[in-house]
Amino acid sequence: MNTLRIAQECFLSLNANKLRSFLMMAGTIVGIAALTVIMAVGKGTEKKVMKRVNAFGTHAIMVTAGGGKGFSPPQEGITTLRLEDAEAIKNEISGIEVEAPFAVKMGMPVKAGSNQVQTIVMAVAPEWHDAFDWYPSDGDPVTEEDMATMSRVCLLGTLAAKDLFGQQNAIGEYVQIGNVRFRVKGILQTRGVSPMGDDFDSRIVIPLSTGLRRLFNQDYISNIRVKVKDPAQISSIADEIRRLLHERHHITPPAEDDFAIFSAADVAKVARGISGILTLLLGALAGLSLLVGGIVLMNILLISVGERIKEIGLRRALGATRRDIFAQFLMESILITTSGMVLGSIFGWIITVGLARVTKMTPVITWEPFALALGFALLVGVFFGVQPARRAARLEPVEALK
Amino acid sequence: MNMIELENIDKTYVTASVETRVLKRISFSVQKGEFLSIMGTSGTGKSTLMHILGCLDKPTDGHYRLDGTDMVSLNDDALSHLRNNKIGFVFQQFYLLDRATVLRNVMLPLIYTKEYPEDAKEQAEKLLAAVGLTERATYRPNQLSGGQQQRVAIARALINNPALVLADEPTGNLDSKSGADVLAVFQKLNREGRTIILVTHDRNVAEHANRIILLKDGMVAEDRVISSPLDADAESRAEAEKEMSK
Incomplete structure (x- = not known):
């Protein structure tokens, strides 16, 4: 197989045009770095959330006297929640x-x-x-x-x-x-x-x-x-409890409740806090960088095909098939994005460690973001490399050598 | 044995609504071990003929057999393989890759061979020695003179031990001394039994071969044997003396 020999040619070519290669890589680097950070922050947040949820109890619903928020105990002097309420819940709601x-x-x-x-x-x-x-x-x-x-x-x-x-x-x-x-x-x-x-x-x-x-x-x-029997029923049981307490306390929404109900899902929501928004923003950045980076990559590759018409003609004359030429340019594209992925991962990893130092977030570094990054790098490399590679492969040797 | 057989080769280009018949019923054959010059002024179709001989282009009509293979019926991949192992190209503009060393340039065609020879590097070094560039193996092409670059290109053309060496105006970009050196290399290769076809517009260059085919208006106007070809070695020595006496 001559694939390895062609890959070597790609490496030589990319090495000879370091600035151009770097420009082609930039988008992938930023995209993958962002991706790495998201995954690490996300993992860290999920770990925190799971810890909180487990501390609260995955099967648990907590009714707290007074409106209020969070799972804090009621303020002094709130007298609305009574033993009779507990009795009624136990008697009238199933699944507990x-x-x-x-x-x-x-x-x-x-x-x-x-x-x-x-x-x-x-x-x-x-x-x-x-x-x-x-x-x-x-x-x-x-x-x-x-x-x-x-x-x-x-x-x-x-x-x-x-x-x-x-x-x-x-x-x-x-x-x-x-x-x-x-x-x-x-x-x-x-x-x-x-x-x-x-x-x-x-x-x-x-x-x-x-x-x-x-x-x-x-x-x-x-x-x-x-504590419910089936955690899948938590939200429906929480709703039933809310309805029953409305009835017993003579509350008609939109009048304010004199109690609050929390379940594991609410705990998770509070524990996630702004990390969802952060993930969304970084995700958008990662996606945009990969997209824009891919388009830049494709354009520079197209320019490079134009500049290297003579080289393509020469290679064809020396015996390269269309497939060989296609493989060379596609591999250049993939080599660019995978190199960008390696740099981006390192970059993202450094940012993650920095983030862990300066914020209260506890990012977790695992192998998944690297596997995902490799997947994305290959995807972008192939997707945006095919068009230039095809253009290069389609050149007629006689035309290219003119 | 006929290395090349051309039979009624026609080539017609169609651009927009204009048909241009560039080659008209060209027939000739070339024996193994011949040194042939194809001569003609620009526009006589010699480049087109050279592209067909090099399997870079197909004739519109006619038959072309190279070393026993009918190339007209072959597909693009098969033609690529044919170019790779049967034909060595030498171009006017050298076409060397500046990002690679001289040695790597010589080895370039080996990327596309089916079996990569184990002694590739030794072969390339031997060929560089044959064109007198042993010490330049690690240089970049842009560090060499034109004549040296063209000799690197000749070494590259020979790496796959081709049946045929095709040279398109190989001295076109060279001064007379370098030109003579390059032609001397071709003459030496031919003495060693290599079949060479040289395409040129220059009679002085053409007459270094044993035979000249003159093209006019896409047809063979003249096909003659040169009984006493010019001696490129002698010319090179003469040029060197001229340099010395300056």
Whole structure:
């Protein structure tokens, strides 16, 4: 096969016209660089999104008292969400695996001996463990009996336990939350960062009845956590819950809701933030660069065919077939775009690393953008190289040698 | 043995509505080992004839057999292969690639051969030695004189050991000393048994061959044997002496 020999000729030719070769490459370089950055940023964002969604729970719906946005706990004094609402949701909507109403208080003072912290205290029903997939790693969970007796027991997040008791075993010890003494009956599994951005592990959990009656002194709740059986049904179940709460709270849209509903999809949307727009802009840049670069490439190649008519004639006289000439010019085009791809990938990689340094984005570099870039480079090279190559191959040797 | 047989070759160009009959019923044959000059003033069809002989163009009518192959019936690919391994071209403008070394230029036709010879480089070096350019192998063509460039082109024409060497006004761009040197190379090749056809308008150049075919108005006007061709070696020496005495 003489393909390799022809490829060598391409290399010589491109090497002899470095400036022209670079100009032909420019579009591909920019396009591929942009593509590499998009993919890296996109990957990084998806990773972040998945982490947030997993932290929230892929099967989860959260009903929060008060309008508001985000998954933050309700503001103080919002009394609209009640246990009866949770009861109604459980009874009237199908497809729910488990439901857990709970009440949250931010910044509760907690003391153990001389150690004191301010943290989030959650008063939860026994189902809460299942609804959050969050169980004690040590000791016992919140039980029906705790609920019935309004027992003064609590479970500590690992961080809370460490802050209050250090390395000491906390189970069986006492902490003072507000003015009430609680016995530590369990330590919760380590869970990490919450969708709100704070640390789950600094939280403290108590029975719901105890919380409402003995500690918070209230008859309303702040959240209802719902875990569905089939994640595909999340949005329809969320809609049903919304409708039911409208009915129960006598709200007719467009009147404002006194509750908010979030699902994994909403969490993903919030976590993606502006990265979608960024991806779109960079995508447009990449596409445009490749297109314009391809057109420039094609035109310079066409000019080059014109300039090299004598060379083409000579090669034909020396025995090159039309196919050989076609192959030479097409390979020049492909060589240009693949070289551009290599430079563009390096360039994009450098930008990505720089971006990771100066922004909060955490781009992830994988092999996929390089494979995709190679695909694009070949595509552009072939697409925009065919026309000049065909023109070169069509030249009659006698005409070319005139 | 006839290396070339031309039989009633006609070539007619049609442009717009005008038909131009450039070659009219040309017939002749060339023996293996001949050195033939095709002579004629411009417009007599000698370039067209040379293109047909070189399988770069096809006649409108007639038969052309080269080394036993009827080229008129061949397709473009087959003609390309034929050019590659049976014909060596030498052009007036040399047509060397300035981006490649002299050695690489000589090896250029090997890109298109079916089997790439293992000793390609040695062959090319041997041919460069034969045209007296061993020391110039790594130069670029634009660093050489015209005469040297044309000798590189001759080495290139020979790399595939062709049956026929076709030279189109090979001395047209050269001074008389370089021209004589190039013609001396052709005469040497012919003495070694190579078949050569040289196309020229210049009688002094043509008479270095053993036979001259004179074209007039697209027809063979004269076909004669030169019993005592001019000696290019002697001319080259004479030119060199002239240079010295200046």
